[in-house]
Amino acid sequence: xxxxxxxxxxxxxxxxxxxxxxxxxxxxxxxxxxxxxxxxxxxxxxxxxxxxxxxxxxxxxxxxxxxxxxxxxxxxxxxxxxxxxxxxxxxxxxxxxxxxxxxxxxxxxxxxxxxxxxxxxxxxxxxxxxxxxxxxxxxxxxxxxxxxxxxxxxxxxxxxxxxxxxxxxxxxxxxxxxxxxxxxxxxxxxxxxxxxxxxxxxxxxxxxxxxxxxxxxxxxxxxxxxxxxxxxxxxxxxxxxxxxxxxxxxxxxxxxxxxxxxxxxxxxxxxxxxxxxxxxxxxxxxxxxxxxxxxxxxxxxxxxxxxxxxxxxxxxxxxxxxxxxxxxxxxxxxxxxxxxxxxxxxxxxxxxxxxxxxxxxxxxxxxxxxxxxxxxxxxxxxxxxxxxxxxxxxxxxxx
Amino acid sequence: xxxxxxxxxxxxxxxxxxxxxxxxxxxxxxxxxxxxxxxxxxxxxxxxxxxxxxxxxxxxxxxxxxxxxxxxxxxxxxxxxxxxxxxxxxxxxxxxxxxxxxxxxxxxxxxxxxxxxxxxxxxxxxxxxxxxxxxxxxxxxxxxxxxxxxxxxxxxxxxxxxxxxxxxxxxxxxxxxxxxxxxxxxxxxxxxxxxxxxxxxxxxxxxxxxxxxxxxxxxxxxxxxxxxxxxxxxxxxxxxxxxxxxxxxxxxxxxxxxxxxxxxxxxxxxxxxxxxxxxxx
Numbered sequence: 001x002x003x004x005x006x007x008x009x010x011x012x013x014x015x016x017x018x019x020x021x022x023x024x025x026x027x028x029x030x031x032x033x034x035x036x037x038x039x040x041x042x043x044x045x046x047x048x049x050x051x052x053x054x055x056x057x058x059x060x061x062x063x064x065x066x067x068x069x070x071x072x073x074x075x076x077x078x079x080x081x082x083x084x085x086x087x088x089x090x091x092x093x094x095x096x097x098x099x100x101x102x103x104x105x106x107x108x109x110x111x112x113x114x115x116x117x118x119x120x121x122x123x124x125x126x127x128x129x130x131x132x133x134x135x136x137x138x139x140x141x142x143x144x145x146x147x148x149x150x151x152x153x154x155x156x157x158x159x160x161x162x163x164x165x166x167x168x169x170x171x172x173x174x175x176x177x178x179x180x181x182x183x184x185x186x187x188x189x190x191x192x193x194x195x196x197x198x199x200x201x202x203x204x205x206x207x208x209x210x211x212x213x214x215x216x217x218x219x220x221x222x223x224x225x226x227x228x229x230x231x232x233x234x235x236x237x238x239x240x241x242x243x244x245x246x247x248x249x250x251x252x253x254x255x256x257x258x259x260x261x262x263x264x265x266x267x268x269x270x271x272x273x274x275x276x277x278x279x280x281x282x283x284x285x286x287x288x289x290x291x292x293x294x295x296x297x298x299x300x301x302x303x304x305x306x307x308x309x310x311x312x313x314x315x316x317x318x319x320x321x322x323x324x325x326x327x328x329x330x331x332x333x334x335x336x337x338x339x340x341x342x343x344x345x346x347x348x349x350x351x352x353x354x355x356x357x358x359x360x361x362x363x364x365x366x367x368x369x370x371x372x373x374x375x376x377x378x379x380x381x382x383x384x385x386x387x388x389x390x391x392x393x394x395x396x397x398x399x
Numbered sequence: 400x401x402x403x404x405x406x407x408x409x410x411x412x413x414x415x416x417x418x419x420x421x422x423x424x425x426x427x428x429x430x431x432x433x434x435x436x437x438x439x440x441x442x443x444x445x446x447x448x449x450x451x452x453x454x455x456x457x458x459x460x461x462x463x464x465x466x467x468x469x470x471x472x473x474x475x476x477x478x479x480x481x482x483x484x485x486x487x488x489x490x491x492x493x494x495x496x497x498x499x500x501x502x503x504x505x506x507x508x509x510x511x512x513x514x515x516x517x518x519x520x521x522x523x524x525x526x527x528x529x530x531x532x533x534x535x536x537x538x539x540x541x542x543x544x545x546x547x548x549x550x551x552x553x554x555x556x557x558x559x560x561x562x563x564x565x566x567x568x569x570x571x572x573x574x575x576x577x578x579x580x581x582x583x584x585x586x587x588x589x590x591x592x593x594x595x596x597x598x599x600x601x602x603x604x605x606x607x608x609x610x611x612x613x614x615x616x617x618x619x620x621x622x623x624x625x626x627x628x629x630x631x632x633x634x635x636x637x638x639x640x641x642x643x644x645x646x647x648x649x650x651x652x653x654x655x656x657x658x659x660x661x662x663x664x665x666x667x668x669x670x671x672x673x674x675x676x677x678x679x680x
Contacts, residue, residue, distance in 0.1 A: 007536070015537040017505055019461040020568075021582055023534055024559035163467055164457065176460050181583035183559070280505040280532065281458060293479050294510030295457040 008197020010317035016196040018283045022176070025183035030198040032103045037205065042098065049094045050209060053127070054084050056091075058210075060217035060374070066344045072364035073227070073371035078214045080238065080378045081349065087379030088210060088238045089120035093189055095206035097124035100187040107131040107186040111175040113140055113168030113234070114305030114352060115147025116379055117191030122156035132156040133186075135174040137167040140304045146383050165298045168234075168308045172282050192235025193312035196283030200312050207241025214374055215245050222372060228253045228363060231376035232356040233273065233326065234306035236315045238378035243324060253325070256315060257359045259301035260328035270299035272311045273319050273326040279310075286313040302331035302391070303351035303384075333358040335391055338381060350379035351387070402498040402526045403551050403574040406449055407609040407630060416668045417631025418446050418622075419611055420661055421502065423453035423469040424483040426642050427650050430476025434650035436489045438642075441654035443497050446665025450490075451529070451633060454483050454503030461531045463586035469639040472646060480507050480516070484523040491524035500527035500553055500574070514544045521548035527574045529553035535571045542571065551575075556606075558582050558598055565605050575609040577633065578602060580625065583614070586636030590615030592624045599628040619667035626668045634664060 008014045016026060036042040050056040058079045067075045080088035093110075100108060108125045110132070112118030118134040125132035134156050141148050141160060151158055164170035172195075179188040193203040211229075218226050229246060231239035233256040246252045261269030269275065272287040279288035281296055289297040289309040301307040318324040329337075334351055337358035342348045349357060353376065360375045367373065381388065400408070410417055420442045427434035439450055455473035459466065487499050501520065508516050508530060520528065528550055533541070535554065545552050551574025556565060559582060569576065580595045581587055595612065602610060612625050613633025622632050638657055645653045 016534060017532045017537055018534070019531050019557070019579075020534060020555040021461075021557035021559055021579055023564070024557075024561060163464075164471075169458065173458055173460055177463070177584045180461065181581075181587060181589070183582070277510075280509060282460070283532070285537075288506070290506065290510065292510070294507035295474065296506070 008201065010314045011320060013278070013284070013286050013313035013316040014197055014200060015285050016283060017280045017285065018196050019180065021180050022183065022196070025179065026196055026198065028103065029187070032099055033198055033202050036099055036102055042102070046095055046098060049098065050091065054090050054094055055082065056209065057213045058082050060214055060221065063345050066341065067364065069344060070361055070364045072369060073367040073373050075360055075364055076226070076372065076374050077347070077377040078210060078242065078374055080210060080376060081347070081353070081380035085116070085120045085123050086382065087116040087120065087350065088207060088241060089117040089191060090123065091209055091241065092191065092203050092206045092237060093117070093120040093124045096187065096189045097128050097130065100130060101128060103187060105185055105187040107133065107182065109133050109175050109178050109182065109186050109188045111135045111168065111171035111191060113171065113307055114303065114350070115140070115144040115151065115383060116305060118156070119147050119150050119154070121189050122151045122154035125156065126154045133159060133178065135159050135161050135171040135178070137161045137165070137171050139166040140168065140171070143304050143387055144383055145386070167299070168304065169296065176282065191237070193237040193240045193314060194235040194282060194284060194286070194310060200284065200314055203237050204240045204244055204314060207237050208244045210238065210241040210376065211243060211245035214242060218372070218374065225249050225252050226374045227251070227367060227371045228255060228373045230255045230257060230356045230360040230363065230373060232257050232306060232352050232378060233311060233315060234259065234270065234308045234352065236312040238376050240312060240314055242374070242376045247323065254323065255359060255363065256324050256326045257355045258326060258328040259303060259306035259355060260330035261300040263330050264328055268300040269328065270301045270307050270309065271328040272309055273315060274328045278316065281310045284313045286316040287311050287319070302334055303355070305350070305352040306355065327359060329355045329358040335388065337361060338388060339392070347377070348381040349377055350381045351384045353378045401549065401551055401574065403449065406498050407575065410448060410630070416626040416629070417448040417611060418661065418665055418668055419449045419451055419613070419631050419633040420447045420638055420657070421451040421453060421633055421635035422638050422642060422657070423455055423466070423473045424486055425455060425473035425476050425478025426469045426639065428646055428648050428653050429650055430473070430478065432482055432486050432489055435486045437650050437654045438657055439490045440493065441658045442661055443494060445658035445661035447497065447661060448631065449498045449500065451500045451502045452483065452487065454480060454501055454507060456504040456507060459504060461584055463584040463636065465586045465636045465640045465643065468643055472643065480511050484519055484525070487525050488523040498526040499524065500529055501525055502529040502531065505530050505533045513541045517544040517548035517550055521550055525550060527551040527553045529555070529577060531555065535567060553577055555579055556602065565602065569606045569608070572608055575611050575630065576606050578610055578612045578629065580612050580614045580616070585614055587615050590621060592621060595625060596628050603628065619663050622664045623667040623670060632668065
């Protein structure tokens, strides 16, 4: 089950909706990506990076105490939080930094929401001796102050984005604007499986290591495939990375969990697949939160990493085809799931990943005790500690 | 012949270069339809041959800070695609001659429905459409819909556009080709006049349609220098910056200020026409 062709289309979704100046840069990247992926030496270099630097494979951890407490299916956590820098983002940046070196680029540009992709890009840039420039919305810099400091320590230049809604969407605009003027010596390292072709395919390819490992680990430990996969979806890179290697396994059900914010009916959320309509943003045709005039709507989520009004085009296609079911979890359910995992398993998940956990908890009680669910624990929650404490304090002090 | 085609023909006969100002619909003081229309007439009085009218979008990816703020102001003043078309319709009541090109981003047009948009735009008196983020390979039905409605599809070429691709673009453009004079966003200050002249000379050998050049032109000297090899020059950030400064004033002052910014560029361009007769086709 594959939805892509050489034009970077997933059904009617995808494409390359960018200004003419960027077309040549995207062509150059596509050619480099194709030739590197066909190159045995590049692949083994990437493999070595993932093993020795990132720390792969990550464990598939059976959350037995939690599963027992929920009284339903067995939950297994794919521990992407144990990667170097604490999230799945580095699977992508390690690969793109190698690509940049092969292309002779000496500068990396990145956008970041929660700061995890910014940190992962700054990290690989430091190691490869590349310059790094990260765009981050002013509002996100406030909520993710720890990651801001990490990026600075790593030597990245951090540029504050004050346009538009001052979040991830606007950081992406600024990163693209930078690249229009700098593509001769810079590679734009996009953080999600979104944006113009070839990014959705490139990022999916680099993140698919998650699903390939999870599939092998399941077969090795349980002698069978899981019944369900659950992952959070902002732009959708951790989800497509987990889902993609299972797409042909018809018995495996898949659930993408979007940020329901203050509830879908409130209009304050970031659930483009659940509540958006197809449109064009950031170079791709996909589901988009927009008004009747085609203007992009502001989004809201407790987690900066999911606070994005669009989604990768392959997810749009997987939704329409019915292969993946997309749903949303609101802020409070995500926060509760975050605290619950922390206190039953001693694992502090990122608020992004907590959305997937919250839905998996529901699913676990619906499916019987024999069922096996794999949840992508896409990142660790250290970056969220202050925000979590702020939110739980305000809950406790509420009348 | 389309209004754009007639315009360039007229200019060629008169041995003049097109002066093409860009402002954003609804980005005039007060935000009313009339205030933008006043500005358009004032630009024509100041020497404009063809008008580019921006359709505001929440995420104008190819714009520098000056034009981004113009988009934000226009949206904050409630501008919609319908009111933008209303501005063109109103402008047309008093000006049958000057072509109007709408310039913007794909999503509002797709949301409206590209076929219905082409029909409505033609009825309002729109002559051309330039969607910055819609390259030929992702244009789907739009070129055919515009053609059926009698609207020219303006395309971009950039310093990074390769020779083979340039042929494809030249084959799919109508009205004129918009050459982006620098690798950057609108209003960037990295314009290299000499490099642009070289690239334009190459471009002219491939492209049969008129070529207008824009991005980064702020001075009469740059206008004159680039006017030598192009059929027209586009000026945007200079004007939108002024509208930003005058945003809290009255629309008459803003319209007059646009006129005064454009007039010296007109004079500089007309100097080119006389000095360089042999280059005019």
